[in-house]
Amino acid sequence: MRCRFDIRYHEISFIDNGIGFDAAEGENLFSIFYRLHDRNHYKGSGIGLAVCRKIMALHGGYITAEGEKGKGATITCYFPAEAEQVL
Numbered sequence: 001m002r003c004r005f006d007i008r009y010h011e012i013s014f015i016d017n018g019i020g021f022d023a024a025e026g027e028n029l030f031s032i033f034y035r036l037h038d039r040n041h042y043k044g045s046g047i048g049l050a051v052c053r054k055i056m057a058l059h060g061g062y063i064t065a066e067g068e069k070g071k072g073a074t075i076t077c078y079f080p081a082e083a084e085q086v087l
Contacts, residue, residue, distance in 0.1 A: 008081040009061065017072040026065045049075075 021029070021036055028034050032050040036042075049065070052075075056063045060080045067073035 009078040013076040015074045020069045020071045021067040029065050
């Protein structure tokens with residue numbers, strides 16, 4: 001899900017100064033079991049950000065990832081400011 005311009009969002013960003021990633025990989029990070037590195041280099045299952053995307057969608061929001069290799073990453077969550085009414 002992407003931003004709808006007819007509603008407002010609360011924005012929460014998580015920033016680190018870790019290994020980062022190539023900007024072209026940003027969307028792939030949200031695919032289940034997608035890993036940037038093999039298990040010999042970094043731990044993890046590759047499901048964390050896929051679960052985060054699902055949670056954001058259930059809340060009517062969305063999540064993005066930006067990074068630069070060797071400089072870190074920013075994960076930003078956008079929550080709707082007001083819950084949508086269900087008719």
